[in-house]
Amino acid sequence: MRIYISADMEGVTGLVDAEDVQPGGRDYENGRVMMTEDVNAAVRGVMTAGATEVTVNDAHGPMRNLLPETLHPAVRLIRGRPKVMGMLEGLDDSYDALICIGFHARAGAHGVMSHSFMGHEIEDMWLDGRPVGEIGLAHATATALGVPVVMLSGDDAACAEMTDWDSGVTTVAVKYARDRFAAELRPIDEARQAIERAAAHSLTSRATGAAATAHRTATLAVRWQSTSVAATLLGIPGVTSVDSRTIQADGTLPDLYRQFSVWTRVATALTDQGPYC
Numbered sequence: 500m501r502i503y504i505s506a507d508m509e510g511v512t513g514l515v516d517a518e519d520v521q522p523g524g525r526d527y528e529n530g531r532v533m534m535t536e537d538v539n540a541a542v543r544g545v546m547t548a549g550a551t552e553v554t555v556n557d558a559h560g561p562m563r564n565l566l567p568e569t570l571h572p573a574v575r576l577i578r579g580r581p582k583v584m585g586m587l588e589g590l591d592d593s594y595d596a597l598i599c600i601g602f603h604a605r606a607g608a609h610g611v612m613s614h615s616f617m618g619h620e621i622e623d624m625w626l627d628g629r630p631v632g633e634i635g636l637a638h639a640t641a642t643a644l645g646v647p648v649v650m651l652s653g654d655d656a657a658c659a660e661m662t663d664w665d666s667g668v669t670t671v672a673v674k675y676a677r678d679r680f681a682a683e684l685r686p687i688d689e690a691r692q693a694i695e696r697a698a699a700h701s702l703t704s705r706a707t708g709a710a711a712t713a714h715r716t717a718t719l720a721v722r723w724q725s726t727s728v729a730a731t732l733l734g735i736p737g738v739t740s741v742d743s744r745t746i747q748a749d750g751t752l753p754d755l756y757r758q759f760s761v762w763t764r765v766a767t768a769l770t771d772q773g774p775y776c
């Protein structure tokens with residue numbers, strides 16, 4: 500049984516502020532330790548449940564946050580960037596399940612460090628007219644590839660967002676949002692044990708190997724803060740204008756996810772604001 504873990508940072512146990520999750524931040528080095536330990540808890544859980552191979556994709560910011568030397572020795576780590584599929588780099592139908600660790604709610608939701616892919620530049624996103632962020636887009640893309648999402652950890656807002664997309668996903672709230680940069684934390688050991696138990700349970704409670712829906716065409720729309728980003732992206736064939744700040748494109752989901760990574764790179768070049776996922 501092959502398991503893929505996408506590891507973000509904003510939803511990691513104990514972390515509440517940009518100082519915790521951005522390189523150079525006062526507590527970033529500690530944040531890396533906390534992120535690595537949440538991932539290790541999930542890896543222990545899936546190994547207990549019979550996983551034979553675990554790939555972890557470091558999916559936050561510079562994508563070099565996890566500490567390779569203290570990561571569970573069974574893990575194959577995908578590290579660094581750019582990666583054409585970003586937070587889902589390398590995911591394909593050879594995996595039996597996707598687990599999301601340290602995820603956060605979408606831009607506009609009242610969750611800890613909520614945002615969608617970029618800290619400020621993306622105001623809103625919609626998939627087939629439905630508000631979407633990193634959680635919904637990961638779920639839709641994995642499903643299109645035929646890989647079921649079985650578990651997610653993050654704050655309570657991230658868990659609620661996942662449940663809204665798919666009530667069959669096991670969720671673990673490691674903290675409860677008080678505001679965008681404040682939370683009530685679960686005790687650290689308790690949170691990690693909950694992740695470990697849920698990871699094991701999620702593989703036995705849910706049938707793995709969902710039917711792929713990759714043939715289905717979807718529409719992804721993004722409202723940018725900057726009209727300049729929207730105008731520039733209209734130069735890509737297939738991208739159309741919704742209004743001066745909003746553009747959209749149609750495609751099958753793995754392709755659309757990949758194209759979206761190009762959009763964020765264009766936005767980064769124009770605004771000098773790096774991805775903050």
Ligand SMILES: [Zn+2]
Binds near residue numbers: 509559776
């Ligand atoms: Zn992130």
